[in-house]
Amino acid sequence: MSYLSHNKAPSKDAVRQLCADSFPSGAPESWRLAESTAGTLSVSAIEAKELIAALHTLSHHILFHNLTAPEQILVLFPKSFHPSLKILITKIMLEHSPTWRNEALSNQISLPHLVEMDWRVDMKTASDSVSRMAVPTCLVHMKVEDSSCLRGSGALSSVTVELSKETLDTMLDGLGRIRDQLSVVAGK
Amino acid sequence: MLQLQFTKDTLPDSVSNDFQNLNKFNEQADRFLHQLSEFAGENGMSAGPLRNLMKSLLLLPHGSLKKNLTEDQVKEDLLTLGVSEDKADHFSQQWSLHYPVLSRLAVGQTLMVNQLVDMEWKFGVTVGTSELQKVGNTFLQLKLVIRKGNSTENVYMELTLPQFYNFLHEMERAKASMDCFS
Numbered sequence: 001m002s003y004l005s006h007n008k009a010p011s012k013d014a015v016r017q018l019c020a021d022s023f024p025s026g027a028p029e030s031w032r033l034a035e036s037t038a039g040t041l042s043v044s045a046i047e048a049k050e051l052i053a054a055l056h057t058l059s060h061h062i063l064f065h066n067l068t069a070p071e072q073i074l075v076l077f078p079k080s081f082h083p084s085l086k087i088l089i090t091k092i093m094l095e096h097s098p099t100w101r102n103e104a105l106s107n108q109i110s111l112p113h114l115v116e117m118d119w120r121v122d123m124k125t126a127s128d129s130v131s132r133m134a135v136p137t138c139l140v141h142m143k144v145e146d147s148s149c150l151r152g153s154g155a156l157s158s159v160t161v162e163l164s165k166e167t168l169d170t171m172l173d174g175l176g177r178i179r180d181q182l183s184v185v186a187g188k
Numbered sequence: 189m190l191q192l193q194f195t196k197d198t199l200p201d202s203v204s205n206d207f208q209n210l211n212k213f214n215e216q217a218d219r220f221l222h223q224l225s226e227f228a229g230e231n232g233m234s235a236g237p238l239r240n241l242m243k244s245l246l247l248l249p250h251g252s253l254k255k256n257l258t259e260d261q262v263k264e265d266l267l268t269l270g271v272s273e274d275k276a277d278h279f280s281q282q283w284s285l286h287y288p289v290l291s292r293l294a295v296g297q298t299l300m301v302n303q304l305v306d307m308e309w310k311f312g313v314t315v316g317t318s319e320l321q322k323v324g325n326t327f328l329q330l331k332l333v334i335r336k337g338n339s340t341e342n343v344y345m346e347l348t349l350p351q352f353y354n355f356l357h358e359m360e361r362a363k364a365s366m367d368c369f370s
Binding site: 060063064065066101104105107108109110111112113114117118119121123124127129130131132133134135136137138140142144159160161162163164165167168169171172174175176178179181182185 | 294295297301302304319329332343355358
């Protein structure tokens, strides 16, 4: 990190960009990023890589411990660090924190997410065992994110389910119980 | 009932009731056949011809159920087929008695595609992740058990709270729509 303080003219935007670029999980290993950073800052690729790794560790540390006050972040820097650069980096980190936090939340591991859902109610009027009847039935179609793909890659799998009236009633019973429990938890 | 060749005894009520169970073929075919064999034994006849007799006899209730026949129509058919008056009477009375159950069973056998068999759920709070030490998000996980042909398939999914409330709302609307029809 001291490399940054030794550099005379990285512009504020360059620093900002660097902080953003070093956040993603693949950043410390990316040679491409290291090389482009080396070019921007006029340092060697190895030094750039170390810089990126340091920024990466810093941003993730801030995110993990949910540091929100500038003082909490300023103490992380070594004493000899360039003061205004320290403040600049802190400011950038704090600016990005909410976005990064949301990103981490949406990327966390989970079961496949429900993306979309629609339903229709049909009336069965005949079948091979009964030639005349009037039985309502419900079809529910759910689009679920495919768990084998990367989040946000758009691969969805689809499932259509048929429910009789009794099944739907039972399901609503269960969902109602969930709602009641949720309001108990929320009330605490 | 058609006059039996081997005996002049009137058929006991238990046999009439057996007819009413015809729609439960899958689970109770064995039991039905067993009862037939018992009956054959009691009345001194062999099971084989009795089974064939039953096969033809069962055509009547099966067709009547399919066409939603009334008690009188069933009685009329029986008389046309040559069944004696009192037996036809007895059968058609049993018919009207058991008709609701039978028709419900027939409807229950109607084709259902990807029928939802069971739903399990759990909800909880995410306490922390590898990226964020302290989190406090509520999640809901659903497991739907779906019948596909002869086997079942499990579908797992996770919903956020807003999604759950939306899901619940939509299902209530579906139920309201179904209630309009019944």
